[in-house]
Amino acid sequence: MQITRQIKKRLGKTILSVILIAIAAIFLFPLVLTITNSFMSQQEIDNNYSMVISKDSSQENSAFSGKYANVKLIPNMVTLKQYYTALIKKTEFLIKFWNSAIIVVPIIVGQVLVSSMAAYAFAKIEFIFRDKLFFTYIIIMMMPFQVTLVPNYIMASKLGLVGSYASIILPGIFGTFGVFLMRQFMIYIPDAYIESAKVDGASHFKIFFSIILPMSKTGLAALSILVFIDNWNMVEQPLIFLQDVNMHPLSIYLSNINSGEMGIAFAASTIYMLPMLLVFLYGESYLVQGIQLSGLKG
Amino acid sequence: MSALLKTKIKYNNKTALFFLVPSLIGFLIFFFIPFVGGLYYSFVDSPIGGRFVGLANYMELMKNPVFLKAGYNTLVFTVISVPLNILLSLGLALLLNRRIYGRNILRMGFIIPLVVPVASVVLVWQILFDINGALNSFISWLGLSPIDWMKTDFARIVVVIVYLWKNMGYNMVLFLAGLQKIPPEYYESADIDGAGNWHKFIHITLVYLTPTTFFVFVMSIINSFKVFREVYLISGAYPHDSIYMLQHYMNNKFAALDYQMLTSAAFIMAVFFYILVLFLFKIQRKISSTIGG
Numbered sequence: 001m002q003i004t005r006q007i008k009k010r011l012g013k014t015i016l017s018v019i020l021i022a023i024a025a026i027f028l029f030p031l032v033l034t035i036t037n038s039f040m041s042q043q044e045i046d047n048n049y050s051m052v053i054s055k056d057s058s059q060e061n062s063a064f065s066g067k068y069a070n071v072k073l074i075p076n077m078v079t080l081k082q083y084y085t086a087l088i089k090k091t092e093f094l095i096k097f098w099n100s101a102i103i104v105v106p107i108i109v110g111q112v113l114v115s116s117m118a119a120y121a122f123a124k125i126e127f128i129f130r131d132k133l134f135f136t137y138i139i140i141m142m143m144p145f146q147v148t149l150v151p152n153y154i155m156a157s158k159l160g161l162v163g164s165y166a167s168i169i170l171p172g173i174f175g176t177f178g179v180f181l182m183r184q185f186m187i188y189i190p191d192a193y194i195e196s197a198k199v200d201g202a203s204h205f206k207i208f209f210s211i212i213l214p215m216s217k218t219g220l221a222a223l224s225i226l227v228f229i230d231n232w233n234m235v236e237q238p239l240i241f242l243q244d245v246n247m248h249p250l251s252i253y254l255s256n257i258n259s260g261e262m263g264i265a266f267a268a269s270t271i272y273m274l275p276m277l278l279v280f281l282y283g284e285s286y287l288v289q290g291i292q293l294s295g296l297k298g
Numbered sequence: 299m300s301a302l303l304k305t306k307i308k309y310n311n312k313t314a315l316f317f318l319v320p321s322l323i324g325f326l327i328f329f330f331i332p333f334v335g336g337l338y339y340s341f342v343d344s345p346i347g348g349r350f351v352g353l354a355n356y357m358e359l360m361k362n363p364v365f366l367k368a369g370y371n372t373l374v375f376t377v378i379s380v381p382l383n384i385l386l387s388l389g390l391a392l393l394l395n396r397r398i399y400g401r402n403i404l405r406m407g408f409i410i411p412l413v414v415p416v417a418s419v420v421l422v423w424q425i426l427f428d429i430n431g432a433l434n435s436f437i438s439w440l441g442l443s444p445i446d447w448m449k450t451d452f453a454r455i456v457v458v459i460v461y462l463w464k465n466m467g468y469n470m471v472l473f474l475a476g477l478q479k480i481p482p483e484y485y486e487s488a489d490i491d492g493a494g495n496w497h498k499f500i501h502i503t504l505v506y507l508t509p510t511t512f513f514v515f516v517m518s519i520i521n522s523f524k525v526f527r528e529v530y531l532i533s534g535a536y537p538h539d540s541i542y543m544l545q546h547y548m549n550n551k552f553a554a555l556d557y558q559m560l561t562s563a564a565f566i567m568a569v570f571f572y573i574l575v576l577f578l579f580k581i582q583r584k585i586s587s588t589i590g591g
Contacts, residue, residue, distance in 0.1 A: 017399040023390070024407035027463065030422040031414060051430040068435030069425050118321035127314035140329050142516070142575055143568060144523035146548050150564040151332035153552065154339075158332075174324030204313045233415045235527045236545065240552045251417035255531040269418040276413040284406065287413070291468055292475040295513045 032073060038082055038270040040075040042263035048072055082267035093268055100249035103165055104231045107172035111227050112220055115178030120208050123186035124194060137176040145236050153240060167241040172231060178223050184293045185219030186212060222290025225283050232276060340561040355562040368547040371540060379458045380518045387466045391473035409467040420531045427456050453538045460528045465521050469514045476510030512582045
């Protein structure tokens with residue numbers, strides 16, 4: 001009796017695991033397809049997918065060509081040719097990769113710095129209109145892109161920044177998400193630390209740099225990762241602010257790859273997601289904490 | 299008690315200002331001032347030396363079929379995808395919250411789409427959903443006629459699938475955190491009372507997940523507006539009618555530098571959103587005061 005119940009329990013556990021593994025496999029499929037196909041030869045990729053990409057996408061109705069795409073996860077012959085083409089033979093790809101980095105790195109550094117300072121004020125210092133100001137920050141944070149891009153653009157054109165990276169980087173640095181997240185984190189740091197430092201005669205400046213920042217390492221890591229994810233993905237801003245295609249980041253370049261270059265598309269996509277995957281493997285716990293933090297009410 | 303404490307608060311405006319200044323300056327310059335200043339454009343007929351025309355720009359916008367279509371599409375998408383996202387990610391979180399094999403690795407699998415750049419997987423969506431794509435290959439193998447996914451109303455379904463793939467992980471993490479915060483004693487005492495699983499789910503799990511669900515709801519709405527990225531990358535500036543979103547409209551107005559329409563559209567959306575957020579916060583306050591969380 002006891003044993004059959006145990007077997008039943010085990011069986012249930014196994015069935016559940018199998019179902020979940022199947023769902024997870026579906027979730028991972030786009031990734032696996034992209035990575036494995038990046039090791040295929042140009043010819044094999046053309047054979048498998050040319051009917052999907054080669055036609056003009058602006059057509060009103062696409063016609064069926066009589067042949068379907070053939071999804072394959074294992075290359076006939078593994079080759080690094082696509083990586084060679086993307087990284088060494090074609091300079092265009094590396095330039096776009098560099099463009100992405102030029103935009104993202106200052107935004108991360110800037111937003112982490114600016115918003116952790118502001119967050120400290122919101123979390124630990126009493127000042128006039130504090131709650132009203134914070135509410136304004138939150139409202140701006142929640143506004144969809146479509147709304148905030150308009151004031152961003154108006155100011156960029158007034159300052160003569162349109163067409164330069166500054167027009168994207170500066171609004172990125174002053175985005176209010178970081179302030180919100182870091183306040184959520186700092187509010188849970190016990191006031192006692194600050195009070196005892198004050199008794200020792202430490203200034204707020206000193207308290208911030210030698211107590212609060214070191215104690216907020218987890219929060220800072222979480223914020224960096226979330227800002228990195230959001231901006232590495234950037235599509236809207238470059239489309240509007242950067243008329244010069246040569247300045248566009250990789251995200252937009254990848255969406256415009258045409259039939260002739262399909263071979264390198266998978267390799268390029270893989271390289272593009274590599275920094276994110278590394279960050280994920282290294283900092284998954286920070287990412288999870290950052291998401292959880294955004295859900296706490298303070 | 300709290301009122302008593304409040305009177306004792308000493309403001310420290312100078313120190314606060316020191317820490318706030320960098321953020322505040324940027325916030326004013328790039329968001330607040332141009333936002334308020336932008337109001338001006340929505341009331342004149344031309345950006346340079348324009349004449350005051352009152353609400354004419356707004357009236358024109360509300361009669362513009364393209365804007366209305368874009369607004370309608372965005373609304374339909376949000377109304378379909380947000381509840382679906384909440385239900386499915388709650389389901390996933392409930393399953394993952396049990397003691398099962400390989401829980402952590404499975405959880406990773408569901409979070410990964412969150413970090414994968416949209417542009418990296420655009421090719422995959424094209425391969426799957428093109429008229430000559432892999433999905434149609436499967437459909438025709440079943441003996442059915444293939445579907446032109448991206449060029450018919452089915453495009454909506456594709457966009458919902460792509461949105462769910464990307465955003466379910468975020469909600470799942472939040473739900474898992476919410477589930478883990480429910481004290482196990484609640485379930486134990488319910489067991490003693492002989493409560494069934496369904497009863498426990500409704501009266502304990504769902505009730506204590508309410509604050510989390512509220513936040514998930516707000517975040518899902520916000521993220522649903524970002525789906526433009528996927529739509530743009532998969533099908534360009536002029537996709538099928540059914541997935542022409544507000545951002546497409548705005549982008550095309552940017553291209554034409556039509557300030558009046560841009561600012562009017564932005565303000566209509568901002569007001570709509572502001573009311574929505576206020577409304578949601580009101581509901582949340584009511585909920586948390588009833589369950590005491």
